[in-house]
Amino acid sequence: MNIYDIAKLAGVSIATVSRVVNDSPKVSERTKDKVRQVMEDNGYTPNAFARGLGLGSMNTLGIVCPDVADIYMANAVSYLEKNLQGYGYDCILYCSGYDEEDKQQTVERILKKQIDALIMVGSEYTYDTPEQNGYLHNVAEKLPVFLINGSMEGSNIYSVLADDFQAVYDVTEELLFTGRREILFLSNAHSYSAMSKLRGYESALKEHGIPVNQKLILYPDNAIYATRDMLLRQRSLNFDSVIAATDELAVGALKYIRARGMRVPGEISVVGYNNSELSICCEPELTSIDNRVEVLCKTTIDSIMALLGGSTVKQKQMVKCHLIRRSTTDF
Amino acid sequence: MNIYDIAKLAGVSIATVSRVVNDSPKVSERTKDKVRQVMEDNGYTPNAFARGLGLGSMNTLGIVCPDVADIYMANAVSYLEKNLQGYGYDCILYCSGYDEEDKQQTVERILKKQIDALIMVGSEYTYDTPEQNGYLHNVAEKLPVFLINGSMEGSNIYSVLADDFQAVYDVTEELLFTGRREILFLSNAHSYSAMSKLRGYESALKEHGIPVNQKLILYPDNAIYATRDMLLRQRSLNFDSVIAATDELAVGALKYIRARGMRVPGEISVVGYNNSELSICCEPELTSIDNRVEVLCKTTIDSIMALLGGSTVKQKQMVKCHLIRRSTTDF
DNA sequence: ATTCGGAGTGTAAGCGCTTACACTTAATGT
DNA sequence: ACATTAAGTGTAAGCGCTTACACTCCGAAT
Secondary structure (H helix, E strand, C coil), X not given: CCHHHHHHHHCCCHHXXXXXXXXXCCCCXXXXXXXXXXXXXXXXXXXXHHHHHHHCCCCEXXXXXXXXXXXXXXXXXXXXXXXXXXXXXXXXXXXXXXXXXXXXHHHHHHHHCCCCEEEEECHHHCCCCHHHHHHHHXXXXXXXXXXXXXXXXXXXXXXXXXXXXXXHHHHXXXXXXXXXXXXXXXXXCCCHHHHHHHHHHHHHHHHCCCCCCHHHEECXXXXXXXXXXXXXXXXCCCCCEEEECCHHHHHXXXXXXXXXXXXXXXXXXXXXXXXXXXXXXXXXCXXXXXXXXXXXXXXXXXXXXXXXXXXXXXXXXXXXXXXXXXXXXXX | CCHHHHHHHHCCCHHHHHHHHCCCCCCCHHHHHHHHHHHHHCCCCCCHHHHHHHHCXXXXXXXXXXXXXXXXXXXXXXXXXHHHHCCCCXXXXXXXXXXXXXXXXXXXXXXXXXXXXXXXXXXXXXXXXXHHHHHHHHHHHXXXXXXXXXXXXXXXXXXXXXXXXXXXXXXXXHHHHCCXXXXXXXXXXXXXXXXXXXXXXXXXXXXXXXXXXXXXXXXXXXXXHHHHHHHHHCCCCCCCEEEECCHHHHHHHHHHHHHCCCCCCCCCEEEEECCXXXXXXXXXXXXXXXXXXXXXXXXXXXXXXXXXXXXXXXXXXXXXXXXXXXXXXXX
C-alpha cells in the first residue's frame, strides 16, 4: 500500500495525497477529508525512508552516553526523550561505553544514520588535544553536536555545562567553616566535569590556606562496593569529611564509614553529587549537589530547536548547581 | 557527495560503488580498494534513507518503556542497546509514560518510523480485554512485537517473562518457615507482573492455610518517600514482614520501619524486587529477588534475531528468578 | 465580455540507493 | 579453434515520496 494506491482509491493525484499527509494548506478541506478517509480505511502509513529521502530528514536525533544503566544518564536520557517528543523528534540511543575505542566506533555508527543532530551526555566526551578531538570534529562537520556536561571548542559544537567548579568550591568552603580540615575527595574519572569538581575543591582549600594533600584524592571505580573496598584497603587514611563526585562514591564512603564503626556526620561528613535516588535511599540520607539535569537538558533542547530552526545559538552555556542539604553534613 | 560522484571519481559505475559499500563478493579486490580509497578521501557516507528505501530496512529497532529513568528499565535498555550493536542494529528509544493515552500516542509515533521490530519493556504493556489489545495488535500487524515482562496473545507478538509468581511464592514460603505470619505485600501497579507477584503471595499463604488479609495488600506510588508516607498514614497496621514488588517500595518500607524505631530483620523482615543498586545502597542491605534482566533481554535478543533471520520462534518464554539474600531477612 | 489572479490539482523530475539483467572479458574444456 | 562458463562490470528500472512548475477553473475586476 503506497501513495499511488491511495491516490487511485481517493481519485486524486499522488501530489495531493502527499499534500494531505503533510497537511499542506493548498488542499481543500473536502479533498483532505476524502483522502484521509481512504488512508484510514486502508491503514496507510507513508514510508518513512522515502519521506526522509525527499525531505532530507526523518526528524531523528541521536543521544549518546557511556551507559544508560547509570542513574544520572538515565535521568538525562529520559528527560530528553520525553521532551523531544513534543517537537516531533525521535531519539536513537547509543551506549558508547567508556572505552575510547568503543566511543569512536559508536561515532562511526552514528555517521551512518541520517540524524539531524547529536546529543552527547556526559563529560566523557571532552577532549583537550586536537588528535583526540578528531573524531568528534568529524561528526560536527556533518551535523551539530551538543555536549551536556562536556566541553569542547569547535564549530558546530555546543556545550551546556553545570557549574561544577563553583558547586564544589562552595561546599568545600562550607565544610571548612564547620571546622573540617581533612577533606577526602572521591573522583570518578578524569573527565571534564570530574576535573572541574576537583579544581573547585583545590581552589577552595588554597583560598583558605589549607595545603592540598594528594593522598586525600582518590579515584575508585564508580560503584558502591568498589569505593568501600578501596577505602578499606587504604592504610592509615585519616579524614573528617568526604566530597564525592557521584552519589555512588558517596554511598561507598558511607559503607566504609559504617564498616569502621564511625558516626555520620559527627565524626565524618559526606557530600554526594547528582542528588540521585541513592541519596535518599541510604542511611543517613545524603547531602548531595544537584547539578539539575532537567535544566541542563532543557537548555540543550532549546538550543537544538533554535539551531535547527535557523537561529544562531550560544556555543557555551552554564547552569548553576544546588546543594541539597540532608543528614550527612552538619550545615 | 553521492554515489554518482564517487563512481565518477573512481572511474566505475554506481552499481559497482554500491557493491563495494555492501561488500559484495562480485567485485574484484582491486576495484574494491580503489573505490574505498575514493570514498575515504572524500569522506563519503552512503545516504541511509536511500539505502533504507532500496533495502526496505535501516536496521533499526524500537525500544519502548514507560520511563528510562526507572533503574530497572534503564538496566534493560542499556543491556539491549549494548548487545544489539553487535548485530548491526540501532535502537530508537520511546518513553511512553504510564498513561494509557500516552502509550497509544507513542505507538502512533512508532508506526510512522520504519522499524524492523519493537521491544516493549515492562509489564505495563499487558492487556486482557480485546479493546485494550487493539493498539498493540495494530503494531503487530506491521512488525513483530516483543514484550519483556509483558504478556499478550496474538500473532506476531512474543513475550519473555520472569517467573514472578514462583519467585514470590517461594519467598513467601520462606517467610512463613521463619515464623512470619503477617506479611505486608506492597505492589506497584496492576500490571501483569505485579499481578503475578501478588498471586504468588496469595497462593503460598493459602497453601499454608493462612487467610489472605486484604488490609495487608497496599499499592503505593513506586517511590521511596511515597511508600514510607503511605505506611505512616495507615492506622493500626501490624505486620512482621514485607514483600515488595520493587526495591523502591522495599526501601520505602525500611524508611517507615526506621521512623517507627523498629528493628530489621529482628522485628520485621523485608524482601525487595529487582536487585537494583538500591538494594545494596540502603541499610540494612536488602534481600531482593533478582528477575535477571540480562537473561530476559538476552532471550529477547536471541528471539528477535532468529525471527528476523527467518526462523520461527517460541511465542512465550519464561525465565526463573533468583533470590539474593542480604541483611533484611533472617533466612 | 474579457482579462486577471488565486485556489486547487496534476505531471513529472528528482532524492540516492539496490539489483535484475545484460554485457564483456578471459579462462577453461573439447 | 571454438564453444562454454565464470567473474566482473554496467545499464536502467525501480523503491515511495516531495515539490517546482504547469494547468484548469471560477469569481472578481475592468
